[in-house]
Amino acid sequence: MAVYTEVTDEDLVAFLAPYDLGPVLSLKGIAEGVENSNFLLHTGAGAFILTLYEKRVDEADLPFFLGLMDHLAARGLRCPQPVKTRAGKALGTLAGRPAAIVTFLEGLSLRRPARGHCEALGAALADFHRLGEGFALTRRNSLSLADWPALFEPARARADSVSAGLTAFVDAELRFLQAHWPQGLPHGIIHADLFPDNVLFLNDEVSGLIDFYFACADAYAYDLVICLNAWCFEPDGSYNMTKGRGLIESYRAHRPLSAAEIDALPILARGAALRFALTRLVDWLNVPPGALVRPKDPAEYVAKLRFHQLVESPRDLGASV
């Protein structure tokens, strides 16, 4: 749940003056996005999302994020499209913060995606990758292999208090990944956080991909295994091969995977599991006492990593080789 910056009616009306959105009808702070303050805005022109960027987002990255949405939406991807002022600006200032308006997408995120949803996701992810080609800006993945040791460092002293032996486990995994991480895979702009929360469905079809605030340049196949980890494990921790196959094969039908990409899936999946285990661990250890936000348990991703350590072939994930 986001902590909201309060927006007064006067500030809102002034902010909207340079847009062609008609009269303001309502503004409701919504419980979406943990990095920013988000509002559902109704105007004479329809429904929109108003986002105020809080300090966890680097202001220098905003032209990349907004430009990427604009690029993808213009090419037909179902994603929020930044709304511009009459002067053509997508980024303004509201309540002392950078702020932007994007189109609102109807749809519900799924709690328990079925195989068909994983297939629809695979196609949407491939579209994201293909349509992102040619986008002029880029952004380094600040949560890549090279960043994980520094991410773990402040959590190291207390990691074993979360799970016995976790420090040694992470250290060994980091060494393994550093020794075996694949290089030279096809890469471009990836979403990097396409969890079920960030995919909207209507009538079992993808109606929108949202929350682009981790997007960056990295290997396309790494984005695929982030999805695999987030969508294809059951609540009991077991890997659902049917969903995994559905996701991977549907992706391939829309963007072919090279042999090198297929071969790399197991180790990329280990890396993707470690990345989310580490960020969750850090959040877990840094929750303020009494906070209303309950951080996600890092154990879920440690368990997924342990699963992937036993994978011997991309076939074990459902990929046909």
Place this chain on the structure above:
Amino acid sequence: MAVYTEVTDEDLVAFLAPYDLGPVLSLKGIAEGVENSNFLLHTGAGAFILTLYEKRVDEADLPFFLGLMDHLAARGLRCPQPVKTRAGKALGTLAGRPAAIVTFLEGLSLRRPARGHCEALGAALADFHRLGEGFALTRRNSLSLADWPALFEPARARADSVSAGLTAFVDAELRFLQAHWPQGLPHGIIHADLFPDNVLFLNDEVSGLIDFYFACADAYAYDLVICLNAWCFEPDGSYNMTKGRGLIESYRAHRPLSAAEIDALPILARGAALRFALTRLVDWLNVPPGALVRPKDPAEYVAKLRFHQLVESPRDLGASV
């Protein structure tokens, strides 16, 4: 900001099946109402508010609250109207909690209401009182004069830590109010919490009164001074006589006040100030460490009470006698 109960897509679809609202399009948890979980729901039939009643609301009161909205909306008041299932039920169960759907009202709540807004509020409050007549159910005001001593008791030991001398101040005020509280004033169903947050405006006209979850039976004039306290003081604590006159006289133009009601305004205003000072004090002393919710400062209402202690006549509040 409310703590949200999570609603899954599956539970939502099942909950909506007995309604004639068309397909679900989206559901967003909104930062509105501190007692309940509220969601803005878009369906094929339009925009609605879905409320899950959390434990701070007594389930036995729900037929009163929903019935009151139904009664008032049917008589033309701009307020949320409960939506009923095909079987005629307004109250169901979702995620293990009592839940209801009401119509969504466009409009913005005002941060700095002007005199014209106070006049519009006066008319809307009078409409609320007049149109509420004939409603079959009733509900005791559980935050009335008789309840204030028990409300203060758990805060007594720490009240002086909030403001020096506060305990003696409250005790003396309670004694005064108990000795002088007016009896036999015209009464009926009052809103009892009509703060600017709960009044929506479009184009400087009231587009809706919301959040009926403190509504109860009490003196109409008591509701008027709750508004007076909430709307007619400036941020620096000064009383704005122009706004006060606008509110009171506009109310009277739509529902005449008896001489007894006019005479009672100053002491009712003291009581209304004490009631909110006490509930804010209790919340202030019971905020969990690290909580994201910042409780409202009781000092604001202590200051309003001190102002009212110096009032000698209803004229001092702007009422023409």
